[in-house]
């Protein structure tokens with residue numbers, strides 16, 4: 001195994017972002033600003049964040065044959081991510097339509113495009129790279145069969161952020177180590193692993209239920225309340241850094257990228273989650289998913305003292 005190597009298997013998009021004072025109501029037309037096409041996609045954002053934080057990163061994914069492909073790849077190239085596992089398929093590159101309003105909310109509509117072709121065959125073809133990586137990262141913007149094929153090839157840690165959550169083989173969910181979820185995603189995962197049981201109420205109960213359902217380690221993200229991290233050794237509350245957010249697009253992906261870097265360095269999960277919390281907070285202070293990712297040169301926001 002290539003100790004410290006990270007492979008991100010996932011989406012590559014172009015983000016078309018509109019900035020508005022508030023979100024339009026159904027049937028309403030609003031003026032906005034912005035309109036640039038910027039590189040995005042949860043997978044690509046995570047790979048860029050990890051590389052900018054010093055990770056040794058490979059990307060497995062797909063872009064289309066349109067001009068947007070070069071936009072989608074630009075951030076990955078600039079960050080030095082290895083793109084040997086990215087293929088070009090006939091048709092459009094993935095597209096995300098993002099509306100960023102002054103309240104900080106940013107609903108996103110994603111059109112999969114080439115990401116829909118990241119199937120079991122493509123992932124199996126990269127089996128040597130996957131097996132040689134100490135951290136394998138994936139999300140929910142590629143097909144189910146791709147994710148299920150992936151987990152069977154992982155020999156290191158499978159850092160799984162099921163966003164958006166899809167119906168998966170329970171063994172693919174249980175292979176997550178860690179599973180990174182917010183409370184909404186946690187409810188959907190628990191509904192798959194323990195159907196018919198009630199959603200636990202407190203963060204501690206939620207991570208407990210996920211671990212009892214067979215997941216080795218969990219990072220439950222709680223927005224301004226930070227995150228709750230649990231594995232066989234401990235349960236830790238990680239605080240959130242206090243920053244003035246201007247655009248949260250991709251901040252969660254920056255969190256994942258940094259978490260991967262910490263784990264790839266061999267840090268315990270709570271230490272990696274502290275770095276992730278700082279990097280995610282930094283990313284929310286700038287515009288765009290990838291341009292706002294910090295590098296190792298940047299001063300990261302400090303975290304308040306953690307409660308137990």
Ligand code: RIB
Pocket residue numbers: 011013014015039040041042045095096108110141249250251252253289
């Ligand atoms: O998490 C943010 C990302 O979600 C955006 O970059 C967009 O492409 C969607 O995939």
